[in-house]
Amino acid sequence: xxxxxxxxxxxxxxxxxxxxxxxxxxxxxxxxxxxxxxxxxxxxxxxxxxxxxxxxxxxxxxxxxxxxxxxxxxxxxxxxxxxxxxxxxxxxxxxxxxxxxxxxxxxxxxxxxxxxxxxxxxxxxxxxxxxxxxxxxxxxxxxxxxxxxxxxxxxxxxxxxxxxxxxxxxxxxxxxxxxxxxxxxxxxxxxxxxxxxxxxxxxxxxxxxxxxxxxxxxxxxxxxxxxxxxxxxxxxxxxxxxxxxxxxxxxxxxxxxxxxxxxxxxxxxxxxxxxxxxxxxxxxxxxxxxxxxxxxxxxxxxxxxxxxxxxxxxxxxxxxxxxxxxxxxxxxxxxxxxxxxxxxxxxxxxxxxxxxxxxxxxxxxxxxxxxxxxxxxxxxxxxxxxxxxxxxxxxxxxxxxxxxxxxxxxxxxxxxxxxxxxxxxxxxxxxxx
Amino acid sequence: xxxxxxxxxxxxxxxxxxxxxxxxxxxxxxxxxxxxxxxxxxxxxxxxxxxxxxxxxxxxxxxxxxxxxxxxxxxxxxxxxxxxxxxxxxxxxxxxxxxxxxxxxxxxxxxxxxxxxxxxxxxxxxxxxxxxxxxxxxx
Numbered sequence: 001x002x003x004x005x006x007x008x009x010x011x012x013x014x015x016x017x018x019x020x021x022x023x024x025x026x027x028x029x030x031x032x033x034x035x036x037x038x039x040x041x042x043x044x045x046x047x048x049x050x051x052x053x054x055x056x057x058x059x060x061x062x063x064x065x066x067x068x069x070x071x072x073x074x075x076x077x078x079x080x081x082x083x084x085x086x087x088x089x090x091x092x093x094x095x096x097x098x099x100x101x102x103x104x105x106x107x108x109x110x111x112x113x114x115x116x117x118x119x120x121x122x123x124x125x126x127x128x129x130x131x132x133x134x135x136x137x138x139x140x141x142x143x144x145x146x147x148x149x150x151x152x153x154x155x156x157x158x159x160x161x162x163x164x165x166x167x168x169x170x171x172x173x174x175x176x177x178x179x180x181x182x183x184x185x186x187x188x189x190x191x192x193x194x195x196x197x198x199x200x201x202x203x204x205x206x207x208x209x210x211x212x213x214x215x216x217x218x219x220x221x222x223x224x225x226x227x228x229x230x231x232x233x234x235x236x237x238x239x240x241x242x243x244x245x246x247x248x249x250x251x252x253x254x255x256x257x258x259x260x261x262x263x264x265x266x267x268x269x270x271x272x273x274x275x276x277x278x279x280x281x282x283x284x285x286x287x288x289x290x291x292x293x294x295x296x297x298x299x300x301x302x303x304x305x306x307x308x309x310x311x312x313x314x315x316x317x318x319x320x321x322x323x324x325x326x327x328x329x330x331x332x333x334x335x336x337x338x339x340x341x342x343x344x345x346x347x348x349x350x351x352x353x354x355x356x357x358x359x360x361x362x363x364x365x366x367x368x369x370x371x372x373x374x375x376x377x378x379x380x381x382x383x384x385x386x387x388x389x390x391x392x393x394x395x396x397x398x399x400x401x402x403x404x405x406x407x408x409x410x411x412x413x414x415x416x417x418x419x420x421x422x423x424x425x426x427x428x429x430x431x432x433x
Numbered sequence: 434x435x436x437x438x439x440x441x442x443x444x445x446x447x448x449x450x451x452x453x454x455x456x457x458x459x460x461x462x463x464x465x466x467x468x469x470x471x472x473x474x475x476x477x478x479x480x481x482x483x484x485x486x487x488x489x490x491x492x493x494x495x496x497x498x499x500x501x502x503x504x505x506x507x508x509x510x511x512x513x514x515x516x517x518x519x520x521x522x523x524x525x526x527x528x529x530x531x532x533x534x535x536x537x538x539x540x541x542x543x544x545x546x547x548x549x550x551x552x553x554x555x556x557x558x559x560x561x562x563x564x565x566x567x568x569x570x571x572x
Contacts (some may be wrong), residue, residue, distance in 0.1 A: 020477060033496055034452055035460040037467040039488025041496070077492075 010064020091123030
């Protein structure tokens with residue numbers, strides 16, 4: 001159903017031209033159910049025998065009239081329960097008569113809209129205000145009510161002479177389906193328990209020069225398309241906020257920021273996406289924030305910053321080609337027990353102190369005992385080759401079948417390192433004093 | 434004590450069925466003519482017209498559903514059919530009316546309606562398939 005829906009009550013279709021969201025009601029009898037050109041089902045539920053064309057020079061909504069003297073309901077079938085705004089023009093361009101109208105939610109009276117009578121050329125609006133024909137178009141006031149059912153009735157009461165109506169109008173006070181979320185210059189805020197934005201294909205969430213904020217308990221965005229902050233920001237906070245996107249979409253804050261905070265915020269992406277803040281920042285913070293990516297993705301803050309903070313933040317990347325390259329920015333992982341786990345082919349393990357060059361290549365070991373074991377093993381080989389031992393990359397032995405560990409060289413190196421530390425401390429003390 | 438279902442109530446349902454189906458026949462045709470005029474004048478965006486047409490299709494289905502729901506009522510429909518038979522009517526009378534109406538309702542939603550030309554084409558198909566209901570006076 002395409003609301004808003006206005007109904008212009010008169011006798012002849014072509015007497016005036018109805019507005020875009022308006023439909024002509026000819027009456028002459030019971031007309032419900034009648035589907036308007038706007039796709040809404042409306043109609044008189046009781047026979048209305050009196051219809052007139054009055055003055056085509058007036059606003060199209062005031063040009064005609066229906067009148068009757070027994071209780072008569074005009075019904076609008078609403079698309080759903082909810083909040084709706086209604087407008088009324090109760091009057092007659094040519095005569096004064098009764099204007100006793102109520103608004104009903106099926107059979108429950110929500111409000112008295114108009115009472116008493118009108119005078120010729122004047123119309124009561126939904127707040128029972130008498131307005132001239134010239135004033136009504138710009139000055140009539142709507143009444144907003146919450147309907148718990150899907151039947152809206154404008155009820156004309158039984159009166160002594162004639163109850164009259166020229167125009168009735170119903171508009172949803174909330175958003176209808178297929179409404180775009182484009183705050184433009186401004187903001188869209190969705191809060192509360194389980195707030196959601198669910199869009200099907202071909203919509204975008206583009207704050208343009210404003211912002212989109214989704215907060216509360218388990219806020220979610222589910223889209224198959226991109227989330228582009230443009231010149232603004234997109235923020236998702238709260239308990240377990242999530243962004244779930246299908247393949248081939250990206251999260252690109254552009255000039256701005258994409259922030260996901262709260263309890264266990266997460267970004268989960270399948271293959272072939274990237275998280276690229278570009279000129280900006282991508283921040284994951286809070287309790288156990290996670291970035292989980294499958295193979296072949298990169299985390300490249302480019303000229304910006306990638307920050308993962310909080311309690312046990314983790315970055316987990318699959319094997320083969322994982323890449324943590326901040327480029328011209330920085331990659332920071334802080335918090336309680338932050339971890340970076342990478343598997344296969346990337347990075348180098350921490351270097352061990354002793355490097356032993358053998359016929360089998362360079363072996364790294366932690367202790368002199370291990371060095372000795374290697375030397376003995378090399379001696380037993382059929383074609384034993386010279387063995388050279390280095391400590392921290394500096395040679396501490398002469399190559400031979402029976403290499404001698406130059407303990408003096410080791411001691412000298414260690415003394416030199418300790419002395420260097422002492423010199424640094426002494427210099428610092430001198431500066432302080 | 435609840436008021437039992439009497440022939441008065443059955444007669445009311447029969448009259449409502451007529452009101453509904455005759456009205457639907459009229460609405461389908463008049464709305465198609467309205468949409469066509471708007472498309473020719475291009476006084477509304479094609480997307481707006483398409484939205485109206487899609488919403489109308491939903492409403493048409495809902496109104497036809499009232500008839501099929503009544504037809505599925507094992508208590509009411511036999512009584513209504515019996516009253517209708519007294520007037521010389523048959524079950525085929527209902528099907529002869531509902532079948533073309535349902536065809537329009539079924540096809541209107543999925544029809545291509547992104548351009549004015551497409552909308553005009555759809556409207557022409559409707560007015561070809563649905564003639565105005567019989568009326569004592571001009572409508």
